[in-house]
Amino acid sequence: MNLHEPLLLPSSGAKLALPLDETAQQNVRWGRDAVRNLLTQPRSDGRLLVVIGPCSIHDPDAALDYASRLVEATKQHHRELLIVMRVYVEKPRSTVGWKGLIHDPDYAQTLGHSDPDLNKGVLISRQIMLDIAKKGLPVATELLNPLLVHFFQDIVSVGVVGARTTESQTHREMSSDMPMPMGFKNGMDGGLQVAIDAMTASSRPHTVVGVDDEGRLAYHLSHGNPDTFVILRGGSNGPNFGPEQVQQAAQELVRAGKKPAIVVDCSHGNSMKDYRNQGSVAACLANQIAAGGPIMGVMLESNINEGRQDVPNKGAEAGLKYGVSITDGCVGWHETELILDCLAAAVRERQARSAVVESIPDTIAAEALEDEKHLVGVPASNITFACPVRC
Ligand SMILES: O=C[C@H](O)[C@H](O)COP(=O)(O)O
Ligand SMILES: C=C(OP(=O)(O)O)C(=O)O
Numbered sequence: 001m002n003l004h005e006p007l008l009l010p011s012s013g014a015k016l017a018l019p020l021d022e023t024a025q026q027n028v029r030w031g032r033d034a035v036r037n038l039l040t041q042p043r044s045d046g047r048l049l050v051v052i053g054p055c056s057i058h059d060p061d062a063a064l065d066y067a068s069r070l071v072e073a074t075k076q077h078h079r080e081l082l083i084v085m086r087v088y089v090e091k092p093r094s095t096v097g098w099k100g101l102i103h104d105p106d107y108a109q110t111l112g113h114s115d116p117d118l119n120k121g122v123l124i125s126r127q128i129m130l131d132i133a134k135k136g137l138p139v140a141t142e143l144l145n146p147l148l149v150h151f152f153q154d155i156v157s158v159g160v161v162g163a164r165t166t167e168s169q170t171h172r173e174m175s176s177d178m179p180m181p182m183g184f185k186n187g188m189d190g191g192l193q194v195a196i197d198a199m200t201a202s203s204r205p206h207t208v209v210g211v212d213d214e215g216r217l218a219y220h221l222s223h224g225n226p227d228t229f230v231i232l233r234g235g236s237n238g239p240n241f242g243p244e245q246v247q248q249a250a251q252e253l254v255r256a257g258k259k260p261a262i263v264v265d266c267s268h269g270n271s272m273k274d275y276r277n278q279g280s281v282a283a284c285l286a287n288q289i290a291a292g293g294p295i296m297g298v299m300l301e302s303n304i305n306e307g308r309q310d311v312p313n314k315g316a317e318a319g320l321k322y323g324v325s326i327t328d329g330c331v332g333w334h335e336t337e338l339i340l341d342c343l344a345a346a347v348r349e350r351q352a353r354s355a356v357v358e359s360i361p362d363t364i365a366a367e368a369l370e371d372e373k374h375l376v377g378v379p380a381s382n383i384t385f386a387c388p389v390r391c
Pocket of ligand 1: 055091095096097327328
């Protein structure tokens with residue numbers, strides 16, 4: 001293979017070789033509708049969106065093992081949590097590094113041993129997403145390269161635009177054309193306005209340039225995507241998961257004429273890039289949720305085993321540890337279960353609280369909802385929610 005000459009990608013071939021069967025199609029539709037329902041009627045659903053999984057996928061067996069565990073967690077917490085698995089196959093890098101399974105499934109470029117095999121990456125990534133969707137787990141992924149999106153957009157239930165690309169017009173055009181709800185991370189400096197601007201831009205129709213099913217360069221007019229939300233991930237100015245910051249974000253969204261649809265990332269800038277802080281961030285969010293705070297969802301970087309590892313120089317066969325991230329550090333499965341228990345308990349509190357609101361006449365409930373102190377009595381930051389993880 002000579003990668004200095006252009007090579008063709010499988011284009012429609014990937015979808016023909018790995019089609020979305022009826023079961024997977026139904027599951028994808030179910031996931032999208034469930035998230036849309038949370039966006040449009042958060043009170044009637046009452047659950048918390050939990051976007052959880054490895055920082056990046058590199059080993060298909062471990063990804064499916066993780067997905068099976070998450071299916072069990074979904075059965076356990078289905079009344080409180082809408083669990084969506086992070087199946088991230090592309091990674092945005094600050095400078096350079098492994099760019100994900102789709103770009104380099106054999107770590108060839110990372111290790112400098114041979115040329116990366118993008119064709120193989122596309123097929124493996126699509127297969128993993130399909131297998132996970134067939135299990136009934138909705139798939140979330142970062143949509144990083146707008147030309148590669150074509151290979152898996154039919155399987156994804158939640159799309160994410162990352163902190164490094166939220167401000168990009170191309171990514172906003174792409175989002176306006178996506179058939180699933182899309183989350184926009186705040187900027188790398190912590191600024192929320194770029195994410196709010198991204199919601200506005202992608203809600204409108206745009207000319208979108210991409211590839212058609214035959215792989216030809218093409219364009220069409222998108223419809224605009226009304227199903228969008230922001231993701232608070234912290235930034236260079238520090239974390240932004242605290243109750244005052246979340247309330248402020250909700251106010252900024254409402255001022256911009258949007259629903260206060262907020263997902264909070266426990267990792268990245270909010271964990272100050274140390275996975276061991278994710279449990280405490282989640283506990284703080286559980287406190288806010290129990291107190292009725294405006295949090296629609298939570299994101300977590302979690303894997304089978306905790307921490308991270310570098311790809312050994314000799315390649316994967318030469319001793320990658322099973323179920324351990326090769327990008328950002330993740331919490332392990334045991335801590336993941338504790339965090340999910342904690343979040344589910346917080347949601348039960350919130351559901352009980354909103355049952356109180358529903359039990360009083362609408363006129364009073366509307367006033368009461370405007371000021372959560374009517375319901376809670378004390379500010380969210382003063383409530384200590386009993387959480388099994390470090391609080
Ligand atoms: O989520 C993963 C990383 O935070 C992201 O890819 C950036 O990583 P880097 O700063 O190590 O390149
Ligand atoms: C890269 C990611 O996040 P961010 O864009 O917030 O850095 C991620 O979630 O994997």
